[in-house]
Amino acid sequence: MSAPAKRREPSIHEAPAPPRPARPPLRARQATGGFVARPSAPRKGLNPRWLIAMSLLGVTAFALSLLPSAPPLGSSLPAEDEILAYHIEPQRDLVIKIPAEIDAVEVTTWAGVKADICDSARRYPYGFVAAFVNERGAEVARHVYDLESRVSCDPDRPLGEGEYAARLAGGGGAVTDPRSTLLITHDVLPQGGQVRLRAKPAVGSDGVPIDLTILSRLEGRYERSETSRALFEQSLDAEERRQMGRRVSALGFADLPEPARRELLQGWARRLEAGGREGLDYEMSRLLLRRFRMPYPRAEGRGASEFVVGERHAAALNFRGPLSLDIEGPPGRTVRVADGAGAAASVELGPLGRATVRLSREDIRTVVIDGVGPDFGVRFGAPEAQAMQQVGEIVHPAMPPPAAAEGPGAGPASASGAAAAPAAEAPGAAAAPAAPVRLQTPPDVRIVRYLALDPGDPVIARMAPGQELLGLLIRAEIEATGGANQGDATVVARWGPGPSERAELKVTLPRSRFEWWNDGFDASEPRLAILRPPPGVERIEITGDARTRVRLRTIEPGVNETLYRLPYRVELAEDETWRYAPFDVSTWTDVRPVNLDDLERKERFSDLREQVRIERSGEGARSDADRPERILVPEHAPVRRRLLMPAWQSAGEPSPGDAWTPLLVAKDVRVDAEGAGAGRLSVVYRAARGSLGKEVAVRVDGEVALREPIVALSGALRVEAPPGVRHVEVEGLGEAGVAYTEAPPANGGAIVRRRDVFELTRGRPMTYRFRQEPGETLHLVLFVVTPGENADYRVRYRIEGAKPASREAAFFRRVTIPDGVLAGRGGDLTRATLWEAATDRRGADGVGRSVIRLGDDLAPGERVVRLSLLGPQAGDAGETAKEVWVGAVLVGQKAPGRDNGPRLWVEDDP
Numbered sequence: 001m002s003a004p005a006k007r008r009e010p011s012i013h014e015a016p017a018p019p020r021p022a023r024p025p026l027r028a029r030q031a032t033g034g035f036v037a038r039p040s041a042p043r044k045g046l047n048p049r050w051l052i053a054m055s056l057l058g059v060t061a062f063a064l065s066l067l068p069s070a071p072p073l074g075s076s077l078p079a080e081d082e083i084l085a086y087h088i089e090p091q092r093d094l095v096i097k098i099p100a101e102i103d104a105v106e107v108t109t110w111a112g113v114k115a116d117i118c119d120s121a122r123r124y125p126y127g128f129v130a131a132f133v134n135e136r137g138a139e140v141a142r143h144v145y146d147l148e149s150r151v152s153c154d155p156d157r158p159l160g161e162g163e164y165a166a167r168l169a170g171g172g173g174a175v176t177d178p179r180s181t182l183l184i185t186h187d188v189l190p191q192g193g194q195v196r197l198r199a200k201p202a203v204g205s206d207g208v209p210i211d212l213t214i215l216s217r218l219e220g221r222y223e224r225s226e227t228s229r230a231l232f233e234q235s236l237d238a239e240e241r242r243q244m245g246r247r248v249s250a251l252g253f254a255d256l257p258e259p260a261r262r263e264l265l266q267g268w269a270r271r272l273e274a275g276g277r278e279g280l281d282y283e284m285s286r287l288l289l290r291r292f293r294m295p296y297p298r299a300e301g302r303g304a305s306e307f308v309v310g311e312r313h314a315a316a317l318n319f320r321g322p323l324s325l326d327i328e329g330p331p332g333r334t335v336r337v338a339d340g341a342g343a344a345a346s347v348e349l350g351p352l353g354r355a356t357v358r359l360s361r362e363d364i365r366t367v368v369i370d371g372v373g374p375d376f377g378v379r380f381g382a383p384e385a386q387a388m389q390q391v392g393e394i395v396h397p398a399m400p401p402p403a404a405a406e407g408p409g410a411g412p413a414s415a416s417g418a419a420a421a422p423a424a425e426a427p428g429a430a431a432a433p434a435a436p437v438r439l440q441t442p443p444d445v446r447i448v449r450y451l452a453l454d455p456g457d458p459v460i461a462r463m464a465p466g467q468e469l470l471g472l473l474i475r476a477e478i479e480a481t482g483g484a485n486q487g488d489a490t491v492v493a494r495w496g497p498g499p500s501e502r503a504e505l506k507v508t509l510p511r512s513r514f515e516w517w518n519d520g521f522d523a524s525e526p527r528l529a530i531l532r533p534p535p536g537v538e539r540i541e542i543t544g545d546a547r548t549r550v551r552l553r554t555i556e557p558g559v560n561e562t563l564y565r566l567p568y569r570v571e572l573a574e575d576e577t578w579r580y581a582p583f584d585v586s587t588w589t590d591v592r593p594v595n596l597d598d599l600e601r602k603e604r605f606s607d608l609r610e611q612v613r614i615e616r617s618g619e620g621a622r623s624d625a626d627r628p629e630r631i632l633v634p635e636h637a638p639v640r641r642r643l644l645m646p647a648w649q650s651a652g653e654p655s656p657g658d659a660w661t662p663l664l665v666a667k668d669v670r671v672d673a674e675g676a677g678a679g680r681l682s683v684v685y686r687a688a689r690g691s692l693g694k695e696v697a698v699r700v701d702g703e704v705a706l707r708e709p710i711v712a713l714s715g716a717l718r719v720e721a722p723p724g725v726r727h728v729e730v731e732g733l734g735e736a737g738v739a740y741t742e743a744p745p746a747n748g749g750a751i752v753r754r755r756d757v758f759e760l761t762r763g764r765p766m767t768y769r770f771r772q773e774p775g776e777t778l779h780l781v782l783f784v785v786t787p788g789e790n791a792d793y794r795v796r797y798r799i800e801g802a803k804p805a806s807r808e809a810a811f812f813r814r815v816t817i818p819d820g821v822l823a824g825r826g827g828d829l830t831r832a833t834l835w836e837a838a839t840d841r842r843g844a845d846g847v848g849r850s851v852i853r854l855g856d857d858l859a860p861g862e863r864v865v866r867l868s869l870l871g872p873q874a875g876d877a878g879e880t881a882k883e884v885w886v887g888a889v890l891v892g893q894k895a896p897g898r899d900n901g902p903r904l905w906v907e908d909d910p
Contacts, residue, residue, distance in 0.1 A: 077290060086274050101222055103221055104221040109178065110175050128145055131196040147181070220270055364391060381438045446612060450475060454604065459541075477547040491504070518606065554591050658754045666729035668726070668728075671743055681718070699728070752832075757783065780853075784847070788837075832846075
């Protein structure tokens with residue numbers, strides 16, 4: 001009968017099930033481990049001077065004990081326990097005698113590894129073979145156990161100093177966290193016998209042997225009767241229960257399911273000794289133990305070495321500049337790479353399962369990688385010098401070196417939006433030089449716990465005093481193998497017995513390409529549902545479909561913005577935002593259900609794996625064409641200007657209708673063959689003052705296509721040009737001059753996005769008017785420009801008549817704050833150019849972004865939003881802007897017949 005191996009991570013203090021009696025002195029303990037205690041020497045009389053000296057030392061020691069006990073740098077903390085551990089070796093058996101009275105052997109193992117630095121992300125695989133020999137000397141069973149562990153160590157101190165999980169008393173490398181394996185013996189050795197342990201050769205995931213030593217402690221489990229178990233459980237105090245629960249779970253003893261508690265208490269353990277003589281039949285080492293554990297890296301956003309992609313699943317990697325991305329996977333499979341918002345390019349993995357994709361974008365973006373056909377495993381890497389281009393809390397372990405020669409189709413490819421076909425290597429080429437060090441660049445994965453709903457067993461939420469809203473983040477579980485692209489979720493909230501004291505939500509959610517549940521199911525995209533119960537409600541019972549998962553949330557009092565944690569606090573494009581990035585401050589916070597302990601005992605939870613990535617703002621749209629937004633124009637026609645904001649367009653990406661391509665230097669652009677701009681180039685320019693009276697010329701493919709005198713500092717030119725890729729150059733504008741064209745860059749590159757902005761001063765408010773339909777959740781995004789500098793601003797907003805509708809018997813999605821102050825700083829978003837400003841300086845105007853949220857908690861109707869520019873608050877050290885320029889975009893609502901939004905400027909307007 002096979003004895004299953006239980007793979008769990010016990011606490012460092014490896015106490016057996018019952019509390020141990022007081023430990024004898026070390027010398028007495030050594031007698032049980034093969035050592036003989038020395039007889040004590042006869043007592044001698046004490047000198048009175050020694051008594052005085054010892055008294056003084058005792059007083060000093062007591063005073064020192066009251067001082068803080070933090071260890072100095074350069075020293076390790078004292079051990080909480082120490083044991084004599086047996087070596088399990090590959091060359092000889094470690095023989096353990098098994099008494100007939102025990103029913104199982106618990107083997108706790110550590111791995112002593114050769115390491116010079118603290119790296120808690122590295123995994124150390126190892127294993128051993130257990131042969132079961134009965135009382136007649138016959139082998140009756142043999143089982144192989146494969147384990148994996150890592151080293152818990154203090155990353156801020158040298159290895160072997162500070163906190164640790166385990167270390168050798170004599171030094172000499174690092175020791176991994178313990179792993180416990182339960183060998184069931186009562187079936188295979190009913191009359192007792194032997195267990196012989198032998199180590200397997202340790203080999204890493206790259207096939208390279210690992211030099212390590214397996215250390216072990218072995219304990220026999222003697223079984224309790226049912227009555228004895230019940231009495232023993234009643235005798236345990238709170239601390240003893242906590243220590244026992246830590247051996248098998250982070251939940252604690254009281255939170256363990258009943259079967260787990262019964263198994264934990266059904267036996268008591270006694271150390272088993274190895275047969276033979278130390279040094280001849282086995283080796284031993286002194287092992288020092290502490291309770292220290294490094295957090296599991298995946299929970300901190302560090303990915304695994306291999307990732308699954310395919311037509312239904314994708315990987316997201318965040319980068320801040322160009323790099324050469326290595327992709328390794330099954331030979332012959334095709335991966336698709338989309339660098340930012342650009343079109344995906346296909347790259348085939350060569351005969352050795354490798355391709356290199358060159359990503360050329362300079363900005364911060366997410367690279368999305370999926371595959372053709374069924375799912376397959378891949379891993380990603382980059383040269384050591386470029387690995388730090390990845391944004392996030394990422395551990396970059398080394399990758400194995402590539403093969404000396406790659407086959408056809410595995411050579412370099414380019415992916416600046418559209419990858420070229422991989423180039424085959426020339427036959428007979430000379431041997432390549434030694435490959436540079438490559439580091440893994442895994443996706444940034446977070447683990448988040450959701451609660452599973454049940455139609456008859458509710459999740460119970462408590463409403464705190466003063467809490468008006470309860471938020472539910474809802475996802476659905478979707479079969480990964482059924483091909484479904486959506487899942488249904490049902491949530492019912494009840495706060496009383498009456499028919500009106502409930503709210504119900506049924507929603508169909510699309511499948512996520514990037515998220516999945518730990519138990520193998522696909523996950524849907526999330527939906528935030530908000531409930532406003534009647535005043536005085538203290539308890540809400542939440543039930544629903546068994547495939548629905550929820551997290552309880554509430555608004556964090558006094559927090560009006562989300563501040564991401566470093567290194568995610570970086571500048572993104574104007575219409576982009578982080579998704580699932582960790583934060584220091586958030587407007588929403590998770591709350592714990594009242595019956596969480598009971599739910600966890602029933603295993604009513606699922607762990608979701610999320611990928612941190614950058615997405616467009618709005619409803620998760622993937623392109624400009626389907627992004628639900630409209631540009632708003634304020635009433636009473638205030639002064640307006642065009643704002644040119646830097647952006648990036650990938651090759652193959654559809655060109656937004658409000659984009660210009662800079663012509664500071666000669667550039668390849670693509671001339672349209674259809675539409676209003678077919679067969680021509682529109683060029684706008686601003687000339688240096690010294691260029692007045694001279695000529696401006698436009699060259700297309702090296703030939704002068706148009707030449708005109710410069711009679712004003714700004715102007716527009718129209719040039720006939722055949723459709724296709726054209727090399728365009730503008731001459732004669734002077735060093736301070738600049739020109740732009742509406743034609744997109746042919747191979748991707750820098751562009752500017754044009755946005756109409758309007759003047760807002762302290763003496764003249766600004767008013768926007770629009771209609772909100774039933775069930776709409778809208779974001780009014782304001783781009784606030786401080787001319788010529790980075791400056792602070794304060795803008796008060798008021799939504800007239802924005803009184804929340806009564807939504808006590810229904811869920812809604814967004815909460816409205818009807819008035820408030822938007823404080824920010826121009827330049828926090830980017831630096832841009834006000835095109836019509838009377839200055840030769842470019843990129844000197846600071847741009848900030850603020851958001852006004854209008855939720856579906858409002859009754860449908862017309863909305864009037866008024867903006868007023870405020871001065872500094874009392875006590876502020878600095879001055880705020882006296883004049884700003886504001887552009888408004890309403891996200892969540894398409895304009896009728898939308899064509900990239902209303903235009904306030906004709907094409908050739910200077």
